[in-house]
Amino acid sequence: MRAMRTMRFQISDCRFQIGDEERKARKGRKVVFCFAVFAAFAFFTVAQPPSVLRAFGEPRRSESGGGAFRPAVTAAPQDTPDAHRAAAKAAAGREFAGLYSRVCLEPAAPASTTTAQRGQRGQPPAERQIPPRDRWYTEPVKVFDNLYFLGTKEHGSWAVATTDGIILLDALFDYAVDSEVAEGLQKLGLDPRKIKYAIMSHGHGDHDGGAKYLQDRFKARIIMGEPDWELTSRNSRDPVPQKDLVATDGQKVTLGGQTVTLYLTPGHTAGTVSTLIPVTDGGRPHVAAEWGGTAFSATTPAEQLRTYISSAQRFRDVASRAGADVIITNHTAFDGTLAKLDALKNRKPGAPHPYVLGTEGVKRYLTVAEQCAKAALASR
Ligand SMILES: [Zn+2]
Numbered sequence: 001m002r003a004m005r006t007m008r009f010q011i012s013d014c015r016f017q018i019g020d021e022e023r024k025a026r027k028g029r030k031v032v033f034c035f036a037v038f039a040a041f042a043f044f045t046v047a048q049p050p051s052v053l054r055a056f057g058e059p060r061r062s063e064s065g066g067g068a069f070r071p072a073v074t075a076a077p078q079d080t081p082d083a084h085r086a087a088a089k090a091a092a093g094r095e096f097a098g099l100y101s102r103v104c105l106e107p108a109a110p111a112s113t114t115t116a117q118r119g120q121r122g123q124p125p126a127e128r129q130i131p132p133r134d135r136w137y138t139e140p141v142k143v144f145d146n147l148y149f150l151g152t153k154e155h156g157s158w159a160v161a162t163t164d165g166i167i168l169l170d171a172l173f174d175y176a177v178d179s180e181v182a183e184g185l186q187k188l189g190l191d192p193r194k195i196k197y198a199i200m201s202h203g204h205g206d207h208d209g210g211a212k213y214l215q216d217r218f219k220a221r222i223i224m225g226e227p228d229w230e231l232t233s234r235n236s237r238d239p240v241p242q243k244d245l246v247a248t249d250g251q252k253v254t255l256g257g258q259t260v261t262l263y264l265t266p267g268h269t270a271g272t273v274s275t276l277i278p279v280t281d282g283g284r285p286h287v288a289a290e291w292g293g294t295a296f297s298a299t300t301p302a303e304q305l306r307t308y309i310s311s312a313q314r315f316r317d318v319a320s321r322a323g324a325d326v327i328i329t330n331h332t333a334f335d336g337t338l339a340k341l342d343a344l345k346n347r348k349p350g351a352p353h354p355y356v357l358g359t360e361g362v363k364r365y366l367t368v369a370e371q372c373a374k375a376a377l378a379s380r
Contacts, residue, residue, distance in 0.1 A: 077371070084375035091367040095357070098333040099294070099365065103372035107298050128205070128237045130175045137176075140184035141341045143355060144279035146258065147288065147328075149341060150184040152176050155206050156330040156337060158290070159185060160277055162256025165196040168220065169275060169290060170207045170330050174239050177210025182217070195220040197245075197253055199262065201292035201330050202269040203228030205238035212239040223247050225264055225271025247273045261322075265315050267308025267373070268293025274315050276322050281353050288326035288355075289319040289362050294334060294369060296376060305377045309370055316366035324362045326355050335365070 077083035085104050092100035136152040143149050148159040152172060157180060160167040166185070171177050182192040198220045200208040208228075214220040222244040224232070229243050249264040258278065265274040272293035279288050296308060329335045343354040357365075 079374070079378050081375040081379040084371045084378055088368045088371035088375065091364040091371065093364070095361070096335060096365055096368050098336060099368050100372070102295055102331075102334065103369060104375060107296055107300070107372070107376050125237055128173075128175075133179070137179060138338070140180065140188050141344065142188055143328075143341070143344060144281050144286070144288075144326075144353075145283070147277065147279045148185070148188055148190070149337070150181045151330075151332060151337070152180055153338065154332055156290075156328065156332060157181055157210075158277075158328055159190065159195075160255075160258060160260060160279075161190055162258045164256030165194040166190065166192075167253060167255055167258075167260055168195050168198040168214070169277075169328075170201050171198055171210030171214055173206055174209040174213060177213045181210065181214070193218050196255055197221050197223055199247070199253065199260070199273060199275060200224040200228065200232075201274070201290065202272045203232035203235070204269065205235055207330055208232055208241065209238035211241040215241045215244070221245055223253065223262070223273075225266075225269075225273050227266070228269050228271030231269060231271065247271070263315055263318055265292055265311035267304065267311045268295060272311070274311075276319065276324060277328075279326065281356065286326050286353075286356055287319075287322050287324040288328050289315070289322075289324040290328045290330065291315065291366060291369060292330070294329075294331060296373065298376075300376065302377060302380055305373050308373045309377070312366050312370035312373065316363050316370070319362050319366065320359055323359060325358050327357060327362050327365045328355070 077087040088100055088104050136154060138151070138153045141149045146161050148161065150157040150159055150168075150172075151170075155172050155176070156170060157172050157177075158169040159181075160169070168181065172180055181195075185192045185195075195214060195218045198211060198214045200211055200222060202208070203224060208222075208224065211222050211224075211232075215222055222241050224245075224247060226246045229246065232240055233243070247262050247264065249262070251262040252259045253262065260278075261276045263274045263276075265272050274292040275290045277288040277290070279286050291312075296305065300308075327335055329337060332338055340354045347354065
């Protein structure tokens with residue numbers, strides 16, 4: 001109807017212009033001109049190719065308000081496993097090949113091997129094996145002016161240093177927290193007794209196993225999503241922290257003038273928390289995003305996959321609006337953390353920061369997660 005009204009307006013407009021007897025000779029040219037105008041309007045208002053709408057500022061669906069759970073990037077692939085995997089692979093490029101491999105390829109493993117099924121059969125989980133230190137230990141690294149990597153070779157733990165103490169993201173396995181977090185901070189000239197908050201991305205032992213240690217030794221306040229406080233309370237393999245602060249969506253944790261923002265992004269677990277962290281590099285501001293829970297299995301229920309997809313889409317939009325241009329992870333394989341930390345050591349003054357990917361890079365990371373979950377869902 002909008003198109004028809006527009007066309008009628010143009011017809012009357014043109015009739016008025018060509019009604020002058022004295023300009024009959026120019027009538028033909030004007031008719032041609034009016035047809036050109038009609039054709040152009042028909043193109044813009046009826047055909048509406050997406051590229052034209054974008055070029056002329058049509059808001060993306062994801063920015064149109066109330067649409068926090070809608071996709072944000074380009075044309076959607078067909079709803080088949082192969083098409084979603086291809087979209088994920090394209091988004092991953094070389095940078096996120098580890099993420100693509102883990103979430104797009106490994107969920108295809110036989111369902112009989114999953115933890116969920118073992119649990120259903122009532123078998124107790126095997127005792128936690130502590131690997132030899134040289135298999136997991138790696139040195140702490142200052143990555144931004146205010147952000148430090150304290151993880152193992154496999155898992156990420158990050159410290160945000162402020163003038164009033166430290167905000168920690170994730171606590172690693174219990175066996176690693178003392179060496180990597182407490183000693184790591186000291187090696188970097190920071191005081192682990194100043195850890196005020198420790199935010200757990202989710203309640204699995206490789207991320208929150210060290211939380212009880214931080215609570216007992218440094219009186220750190222532990223923050224976790226409500227469902228994951230419940231999840232971790234049932235963990236029989238790792239030390240369980242006493243229930244403390246419950247993360248809420250959009251919650252701001254402020255210390256020493258710095259604020260990190262938490263988002264509830266259920267999917268990997270029901271209480272997964274993702275985080276945005278303002279950082280600086282030589283005083284230049286950036287925003288880092290951490291996707292709190294990543295993997296799923298071949299037997300992850302369809303409803304949980306749908307939740308995961310919504311969370312990935314939503315956090316991609318949130319991160320994009322916040323101008324997030326850095327991805328940090330809690331599993332080093334997903335983004336090639338160890339290679340980036342190496343590159344950082346050899347960074348020449350004034351050279352680009354290996355962690356600064358730009359806002360498109362951050363969106364691509366979350367698109368890989370989203371599309372791999374869609375591939376898993378489409379294969380059901
Ligand atoms: Zn996990």
